[in-house]
Amino acid sequence: MKDVEFMKAFMEPESIALVGVSRTTGEDSFNTLENLLNYGYSGKIYPVNPGTDEILGLRSYPSVKDIPHEIDLAVVSSPRSTVIDLVKECADKRVKGIVVVAQGFGDGDEEGIALQAEMVRIVKEAGSRIMGPNSLGIANFFCNLNTSFARSKPDKLPVGIICQSGLFFPGPPRLILAGKAIDLGNACDIDVSDALEYYETDPQIKLIVLYVEGIEKGRRFIEVARRVSKKKPILALKSGRSVYGAKAMKSHTGSLAGKDEIYDAAFRQSGVIRATDIDELADLSRAFSCLPLIKGRRIGIISMTGAGGVIAADTCQRYGLEVAKLSPEILAEVRGLFPSWLDISNPFDTWPAFQVSGYPYEEVVERAFQLMLADEAVDGVIFIHGVFGKEGSWDIVPPILRAADTFKDKPVLCWLYGTHDGIATKLEESGKVAVSLSCERAVRTVSRLREYAEFLERDQ
Amino acid sequence: MKDVEFMKAFMEPESIALVGVSRTTGEDSFNTLENLLNYGYSGKIYPVNPGTDEILGLRSYPSVKDIPHEIDLAVVSSPRSTVIDLVKECADKRVKGIVVVAQGFGDGDEEGIALQAEMVRIVKEAGSRIMGPNSLGIANFFCNLNTSFARSKPDKLPVGIICQSGLFFPGPPRLILAGKAIDLGNACDIDVSDALEYYETDPQIKLIVLYVEGIEKGRRFIEVARRVSKKKPILALKSGRSVYGAKAMKSHTGSLAGKDEIYDAAFRQSGVIRATDIDELADLSRAFSCLPLIKGRRIGIISMTGAGGVIAADTCQRYGLEVAKLSPEILAEVRGLFPSWLDISNPFDTWPAFQVSGYPYEEVVERAFQLMLADEAVDGVIFIHGVFGKEGSWDIVPPILRAADTFKDKPVLCWLYGTHDGIATKLEESGKVAVSLSCERAVRTVSRLREYAEFLERDQ
Numbered sequence: 001m002k003d004v005e006f007m008k009a010f011m012e013p014e015s016i017a018l019v020g021v022s023r024t025t026g027e028d029s030f031n032t033l034e035n036l037l038n039y040g041y042s043g044k045i046y047p048v049n050p051g052t053d054e055i056l057g058l059r060s061y062p063s064v065k066d067i068p069h070e071i072d073l074a075v076v077s078s079p080r081s082t083v084i085d086l087v088k089e090c091a092d093k094r095v096k097g098i099v100v101v102a103q104g105f106g107d108g109d110e111e112g113i114a115l116q117a118e119m120v121r122i123v124k125e126a127g128s129r130i131m132g133p134n135s136l137g138i139a140n141f142f143c144n145l146n147t148s149f150a151r152s153k154p155d156k157l158p159v160g161i162i163c164q165s166g167l168f169f170p171g172p173p174r175l176i177l178a179g180k181a182i183d184l185g186n187a188c189d190i191d192v193s194d195a196l197e198y199y200e201t202d203p204q205i206k207l208i209v210l211y212v213e214g215i216e217k218g219r220r221f222i223e224v225a226r227r228v229s230k231k232k233p234i235l236a237l238k239s240g241r242s243v244y245g246a247k248a249m250k251s252h253t254g255s256l257a258g259k260d261e262i263y264d265a266a267f268r269q270s271g272v273i274r275a276t277d278i279d280e281l282a283d284l285s286r287a288f289s290c291l292p293l294i295k296g297r298r299i300g301i302i303s304m305t306g307a308g309g310v311i312a313a314d315t316c317q318r319y320g321l322e323v324a325k326l327s328p329e330i331l332a333e334v335r336g337l338f339p340s341w342l343d344i345s346n347p348f349d350t351w352p353a354f355q356v357s358g359y360p361y362e363e364v365v366e367r368a369f370q371l372m373l374a375d376e377a378v379d380g381v382i383f384i385h386g387v388f389g390k391e392g393s394w395d396i397v398p399p400i401l402r403a404a405d406t407f408k409d410k411p412v413l414c415w416l417y418g419t420h421d422g423i424a425t426k427l428e429e430s431g432k433v434a435v436s437l438s439c440e441r442a443v444r445t446v447s448r449l450r451e452y453a454e455f456l457e458r459d460q
Numbered sequence: 461m462k463d464v465e466f467m468k469a470f471m472e473p474e475s476i477a478l479v480g481v482s483r484t485t486g487e488d489s490f491n492t493l494e495n496l497l498n499y500g501y502s503g504k505i506y507p508v509n510p511g512t513d514e515i516l517g518l519r520s521y522p523s524v525k526d527i528p529h530e531i532d533l534a535v536v537s538s539p540r541s542t543v544i545d546l547v548k549e550c551a552d553k554r555v556k557g558i559v560v561v562a563q564g565f566g567d568g569d570e571e572g573i574a575l576q577a578e579m580v581r582i583v584k585e586a587g588s589r590i591m592g593p594n595s596l597g598i599a600n601f602f603c604n605l606n607t608s609f610a611r612s613k614p615d616k617l618p619v620g621i622i623c624q625s626g627l628f629f630p631g632p633p634r635l636i637l638a639g640k641a642i643d644l645g646n647a648c649d650i651d652v653s654d655a656l657e658y659y660e661t662d663p664q665i666k667l668i669v670l671y672v673e674g675i676e677k678g679r680r681f682i683e684v685a686r687r688v689s690k691k692k693p694i695l696a697l698k699s700g701r702s703v704y705g706a707k708a709m710k711s712h713t714g715s716l717a718g719k720d721e722i723y724d725a726a727f728r729q730s731g732v733i734r735a736t737d738i739d740e741l742a743d744l745s746r747a748f749s750c751l752p753l754i755k756g757r758r759i760g761i762i763s764m765t766g767a768g769g770v771i772a773a774d775t776c777q778r779y780g781l782e783v784a785k786l787s788p789e790i791l792a793e794v795r796g797l798f799p800s801w802l803d804i805s806n807p808f809d810t811w812p813a814f815q816v817s818g819y820p821y822e823e824v825v826e827r828a829f830q831l832m833l834a835d836e837a838v839d840g841v842i843f844i845h846g847v848f849g850k851e852g853s854w855d856i857v858p859p860i861l862r863a864a865d866t867f868k869d870k871p872v873l874c875w876l877y878g879t880h881d882g883i884a885t886k887l888e889e890s891g892k893v894a895v896s897l898s899c900e901r902a903v904r905t906v907s908r909l910r911e912y913a914e915f916l917e918r919d920q
Contacts, residue, residue: 080801103812107766108801150848165767172848173878213770239770242777251803252766277900278771306567306712307625310673310699311738317702341540341568343711352563388610388632418633440737 001096006129007198009096010190011140011180013072015044016147017064017095019086020078023052030149032075033058039144039154044069064089071095075137075147080104080112083133087119091126098123099147100133106186106254107134113254116188123189134253135185139170142179142204146170155179158206159289162195164253168211168237168281175278176209176285184212186254193217193224200228207288209281210236210272214255215263222270229271230459233288233452236272237281238263271455273448279441280448287434287445291411293453294446296379298324300372301347302365303384308415309347312382312439319447323347330375337367348372361394369403373410380411380449382442387418397426404432411449415442461556466589467658469556470650471600471640473532475504476607477524477555479546480538483512490609492535493518499604499614504529524549535597535607537561540572543593547579551586557650558583559607560593566646566714567594573714576648583649594713595645599630602639602664606630615639618666619749622655624713628671628697628741635738636669636745644672646714653677653684660688667748669741670696670732674715675723682730689731690919693748693912696732697741698723731915733908739901740908747894747905751871753913754906756839758784760832761807762825763844768875769807772842772899779907783807790835797827808832821854829863833870840871840909842902847878857886864892871909875902 021033033047033056046067047060054060061067064074064086074095076086080102090098105116116133123130131137137147139161141154150171161168161181168176169183180202182195192215199205208228215221225234240249241260249255267274273288275281299321303309313323326346338344339356348368354361365383372378381403385396404412412433416424427435436442481493493507493516506527507520514520521527524534524546534555536546540562550558565576576593583590591597597607599621601614610631621628621641630641640662642655652675659665668688675681685694700709701720709715727734733748735741759781763769773783786806798804799816808828814821825843832838841863845856864872872893876884887895896902 103815104799104801108799109803112801163767165765167765167767167846167877173846175877211767213767237771239767239774242774244777244783245770245774247805248766248770248773248783248807251805252770252809277775277898279898279900301708305625305627306708307623307627307671307673307699310705310708310712311697313708314699314701314705315737317704323704323708339564339568341564341572343569345707345711347708349712355563386627386633417627417635438737438739440739 001127003194004197004201006096007190007194009072010099010131010138010182011198012143013043013097015046015069015071015073017046017048017067017071017074017090019048019064019074019076019090021047021049021055023049023055025056032077032147032149035146035149035151038151039146041144043143046071064093064095067093073097073099075099075101077101077149080115084115084118084122087130088122091122091128094126095128097129097131099131099135099137100185101135101137103134105133106188107252116186120188130189131182132185133188136166136169136183138183139178139181141170157289158204159209159285160199160202160205160207161209161211162192163211164213164255165211168209175282178209180205187216191215191217193220196224196228196234200231206232207285208232208234209285210234211281212236212238213240213249213253214258218262218266222266225270225272230456234272235275235281235284235288236267237275237278238267271452271459273452280444283436283441283445284448287413287449288452290431291413291434291449292409293456294380294411294449295409295453297321297450298377298379299446300324300326300375300378300381301384302350302368302372302381303347304350304386305384306349306351308384308417308439309349312384312415312443313347315440315443319444321443321447321450324375324378326372327375327377330371334367334371337364346372362396362399365396366399366402369399370406373403373407378410380413380446382446383412383414384439385414385416387416387423397423400427401430401432411446413442413446415439461587463654464657464661466556467650467654469532470559470589470591470598471642471658472603473503473557475506475529475531475533477506477508477527477531477534477550479508479524479534479536479550481507481509481515483509483515485516492537492607492609495606495609495611498611499606501604503603506531524553524555527553531555533557533559535559535561537609540564540575544575544578544582547590548582551582551588554586555588557589557591559591559595559597560645561595561597563594565593566648567711576646580648590649591642592645593648596626596629596643598643599638599641601630617749618664619669619745620659620662620665620667621669621671622652623671624673624715625671628669635742638669640665647676651675651677653680656684656688656694660691666692667745668692668694669745670694671741672696672698673700673709673713674718678722678726682726685730685732690916694732695735695741695744695748696727697735697738698727731912731919733912740904743896743901743905744908747873747909748912750891751873751894751909752869753916754840754871754909755869755913757781757910758837758839759906760784760786760835760838760841761844762810762828762832762841763807764810764846765844766809766811768844768877768899769809772844772875772903773807775900775903779904781903781907781910784835784838786832787835787837790831794827794831797824806832822856822859825856826859826862829859830866833863833867838870840873840906842906843872843874844899845874845876847876847883857883860887861890861892871906873902873906875899
């Protein structure tokens with residue numbers, strides 16, 4: 001069976017054994033079976049718990065061996081000391097994919113490291129595959145499935161996560177919104193390249209988000225990532241950059257840090273966009289999901305606040321972007337909007353325009369957007385708006401969305417300051433523009449859109 | 461009259477003339493008079509509007525000259541073309557402080573620049589002072605006063621803002637919470653040093669926050685800032701760092717950029733903490749308001765998520781902090797909390813501790829905090845917590861506040877991820893710990909607390 005077939009057993013199983021599932025149910029019980037039933041997973045579920053013969057109306061089995069059916073995926077949730085025997089039973093039963101949840105293996109002491117090696121030996125011999133240990137398993141909301149003990153809101157979004165931590169897995173934190181997720185845990189068998197190859201051919205996934213601590217088979221990773229990132233953008237947060245982080249990582253997933261510069265080079269070579277921090281990973285995951293790639297580095301800025309325009313202009317330079325020099329024709333057309341004493345240029349300062357033009361604020365925004373985006377000297381727009389009170393006095397959502405609709409190949413990012421409210425939600429839900437509550441982060445995001453576009457252009 | 465006496469006329473006026481106040485009232489009318497009455501300002505208010513003899517129950521005068529009383533502060537809100545005559549009338553009337561709101565002076569064309577020079581000439585001759593033009597004026601919530609047209613929530617907080625933009629002024633954006641504010645606008649007369657000297661001796665203000673585009677009298681600024689920052693921390697965001705920003709600034713406040721490295725050096729010399737971006741300015745304004753200065757660079761990390769601990773450790777190194785090497789005695793004491801297979805060190809990973817120790821999660825947090833902060837090798841703590849659901853299942857606020865109460869000289873910063881909720885609010889309202897929704901930003905904030913502490917130590 002090919003690697004990608006095994007990945008399908010993990011990600012799209014027709015039958016799941018939940019080994020060591022608890023009988024405790026209800027809110028805060030972290031019961032995986034209860035979660036699966038709530039999501040509406042439609043495959044077969046076999047609870048395994050030697051202490052009972054029924055959980056939540058499903059027949060429970062004392063052991064995986066007693067289940068009289070084929071099993072694609074087993075999720076083993078039991079203490080470290082019991083894991084090897086249970087993995088052995090799964091392997092004997094020819095379960096295709098085994099998730100091991102417990103901690104304390106490669107991430108633990110000498111004994112844990114030995115147990116992890118033993119686990120690998122068992123599945124290799126039997127022809128099964130293992131995900132973890134120290135893993136929440138997988139989520140695939142396209143078939144209402146999430147093996148994590150933490151409940152999540154099932155979103156059918158075209159974003160696939162590959163992580164080594166619950167922090168980025170779909171669940172209550174929701175740092176990254178995703179439709180599928182793979183928690184590699186200690187990655188003793190199934191590794192980041194296997195996961196990438198699954199998403200590579202997955203028509204439901206358009207964007208891949210990685211959180212990795214260590215990558216063992218570097219050469220294979222570069223080869224796979226380079227191929228995949230030409231088809232779908234890959235965003236990555238790689239930690240263990242520092243001596244402190246490397247040490248902490250050792251007892252988190254047992255990963256070895258390696259030189260950070262090597263990872264940097266590997267990501268660059270393979271077109272993987274490396275985020276600096278969690279905030280950037282979250283920003284990019286949203287922006288890459290909804291925005292077109294930007295064709296150049298020339299940015300138009302439309303700002304309700306003069307200081308915001310100045311700060312955005314500064315930030316553009318900091319991130320290697322240009323503040324677009326507008327065409328004379330566009331400047332002539334826009335003249336009537338602004339006070340006569342103002343030296344009009346990019347950024348457009350919409351507040352004085354509103355004060356003197358006599359137009360409603362929405363109309364100022366509409367014209368500023370349409371004129372700026374029509375300029376061939378502009379590759380994308382940062383829009384800066386203060387949201388005052390409930391919905392603000394002005395309904396600026398329609399002019400923004402019309403602009404995004406008219407100029408589909410130029411990304412629009414909005415920095416909203418003030419009270420966070422319905423405007424941000426409406427804009428985000430449109431799926432046409434990106435919203436940020438930080439000027440810095442909006443500009444940084446544009447620079448990374450350009451970085452990926454340049455990788456694709458270089459490669460053509 | 462001394463400079464600081466003039467500043468008091470602006471900041472603590474007993475009588476205000478509102479020149480050019482509108483008759484339109486009600487929500488969204490931006491009526492300064494109505495705002496002042498709502499705040500409950502108890503000084504005398506004289507509306508000036510030639511078109512009526514009464515606004516909101518107050519007698520209105522056709523001109524400042526007609527007011528038969530002394531006036532500390534006049535706020536001139538009228539179009540550019542009328543400003544010079546009105547300033548002249550104020551000067552003739554011996555008004556001490558004059559705020560000019562209109563734009564289009566030093567921030568505008570040649571004519572505007574000439575008008576601004578004329579305005580300065582008039583007040584110099586008469587012995588008045590001018591704030592602006594292009595200014596919202598001042599806010600002093602300790603006497604229920606804000607001359608801005610935008611309504612704000614009056615907070616009696618010990619933070620004083622000095623800015624050149626409405627973006628940072630108390631009002632709907634509330635990027636920086638403050639008890640007083642001074643909008644220098646184009647700073648044609650009253651400048652940043654005058655404002656600093658006012659806050660220097662102001663017992664109500666403990667922290668000063670600057671947003672400046674240009675500083676003209678550099679030598680005086682360094683002298684004043686260096687003296688003031690030994691008494692109260694000064695945070696600054698200085699824009700116009702880039703060629704783009706400098707250009708945009710020219711038409712925002714008419715400021716000339718100057719070399720950014722010179723500003724950098726001036727801030728460093730004078731102990732001013734320079735923020736990189738708006739987000740950092742907001743973070744620091746909250747942290748410097750409530751946290752003790754940190755005595756060293758050795759950070760303890762307590763994290764619910766292993767990946768979060770790794771990432772925080774990486775970020776510490778990035779910002780020049782150390783992940784504290786804990787004392788053997790503390791490690792021995794904490795042993796019982798953690799699984800036997802875990803190599804305990806800093807960061808403390810509280811999730812496996814919770815899973816195996818049998819303690820409630822609050823108890824794990826309590827012990828982790830008390831032990832870590834008791835260690836002399838630890839100067840401050842970053843606490844990482846995922847907030848799930850409404851209040852989360854665990855009430856972790858009391859153990860955190862007890863820790864902050866017990867170790868008053870060690871700052872505690874909390875990174876909360878997940879759903880933002882009551883826990884963040886409770887912690888912030890305690891005024892004892894700082895809360896961040898970003899790991900990166902929490903760590904960066906600690907490094908800046910240390911930077912200011914080192915400035916004070918060097919200077920002793």
